[in-house]
Amino acid sequence: MCRLFAMTSETPVSPMIALEAMDVMREGHDGSGVGLFLRDLGGPFEEIKxxxxxxxxxxxxxxxxxxxxxxxxxxxxxxxxxxxxxxxxxxxxxxxxxxxxxxxxxxxxxxxxxxxxxxxxxxxxxxxxxxxxxxxxxxxxxxxxxDVIMLKEIGDPLQVAQYLKLDRKELHARVIMAQGRQNTNYAINLYACHPFFIQGYASMTNGECTAFTPIREFLLSRNFPGYSGYQSDSEVFTHILHFTQTRLGLDVCGYKHVITPLQDSDIAVHPNAELLKQLKHSCRRLTIDGPNCVIGCLPDHSLFMVQDRKKLRPGVVGGRPGRYAFSSEICGLDYAVPDRDKSQDFQPMHLDTVIVGPQRQEVSVCSQTQPLALLH
Missing domain, CATH: 3.30.70 (Alpha-Beta Plaits)
Known part of the structure; x- marks a missing residue:
């Protein structure tokens, strides 16, 4: 398995916090590589957003x-x-x-x-x-x-971070996503290293996408230049997120309905039953088959976490107003935000979408059983 860590902070922080949190979870990744996504940048990039x-x-x-x-x-x-x-x-x-x-x-x-x-x-x-x-x-x-920086490299995440001197102030950011990559499916290729990014949307995944082929074929059929590459099966999660919001006009809770649609019996009693029936039918090839834990970032700097129905990959969200973290393991969360109220930590189940918005003041949870909001 891989290990994931993301943080959102009111004030810019060093990416070393994320890499050190990854090191705390090092038993869960093999040290074969690291990917780093920085957004809402501080330092010299603050004035050139x-x-x-x-x-x-x-x-x-x-x-x-x-x-x-x-x-x-x-x-x-x-x-x-x-x-x-x-x-x-x-x-x-x-x-x-x-x-x-x-x-x-x-x-x-x-x-x-x-x-x-x-x-x-x-x-x-x-x-x-x-x-x-x-x-x-x-x-x-x-x-x-x-307002986005991405770095990826082969090797032990913390050693790579120290080698590249990522503690420099010019790289401080308010949103940080990092993954320690375990290379299990493909030859090592930096384009296969998480996180992935397209036009303001980013995601990273712990798990595997066994429905990769039909998802890739559906996305390629949209004739959008950015839906390409696919050195990793997990890149489709980012592209589905982009497709769901920019083409279907659904919010991040709607993204969850696309990748893990409800059972027909649950759709029948849902407030948006007709929409969800149509969505499940028209987007059936975008349904994922896990196990997967997905952490993503939206253009407005919101962070979110979702699980698929199998719920076999760990994930927890916690923090305090002004600083929240999303982590594969509680030990990573403990390292990054030790002064939080641990009783408020939340581990999403298969119906949940956990979100920390751009204000960074609270954790919100939407369930697939709730009414669905439309972006446009």
Missing amino acids: DAPILSGIFSEEGLRRLDAFMMDIGFMTKYKITIKVPKNPPPGVPKRDVYLIRAYEYPEEWDDEPTEVLYDRLLKIRLQLRAMGEEKGDMIVFSFWP
Whole structure:
């Protein structure tokens, strides 16, 4: 199994808190890799929230190709963090040239474009850069999005964090998601490392998606460029989240109805029975078959956790006003938020969606038995 940890905080905190919490849970992951997602950034990124940030790993040649490509389409560097590492990496960590985090100014001719157009263009640029990197093996691009940083690497999570000096203040953030990856299904590939991200939506999963093939085929049939890649079966959870909210207009509680629909007898007595019948029929190929515990982040910075019907992967949510954490194990929660009221810790069951909103003041729970809200 993998281990998951996420935190949302009123004030920016170091990602080392998440990596150290992962280390407390190290018996639950094999140390084969780590993925880190940072959002609602502090430090130098605080004043440039709208600037798209490119995160990735580059060879020297890949960096030259990146610079030429971005200049050609009119993007100019606004701020950057270039992580150059010692010549000798820790055992199991590949030797890299440059870990790059770079914020850009949009091309001037994009100034009057609607946000939706900008976001579609950012997605296409990320996919172009990924394809360029896969062609020559000289760049790995994790994200290209405002107010988001992603880092992934092979090796022990805490050793990687110390090697990359992730305790630097420039990387403090209010939302942090981290996963210690156990490589059980595929060859090691950083694009298969959680968390996954698409146009403001992120998720990571502990478990396996045995219904991966029909889900992937359904998503590919939507003809949306971002529904691609799929080096990991768990990437579909992020794409279903994006599809549920942007295409179906459902909130995160509706996401739960898509991936784990109610039994027909329960739908019959639900306040939204007709909608749920139609949803279950039309989205039947998006039904997951676990076990899975999913932690996700929405564009408004809300964090959530859901389980599938099998409820065989651990997950707990707890904290105090101003700081909450989502963790695979209570020991990770104890490390990150020791001063909480432990009697308020909540472990979701198969009908629950647990949410901490952007105000970070409380934990809320919605059940699939409750009326369903629509975003639009």
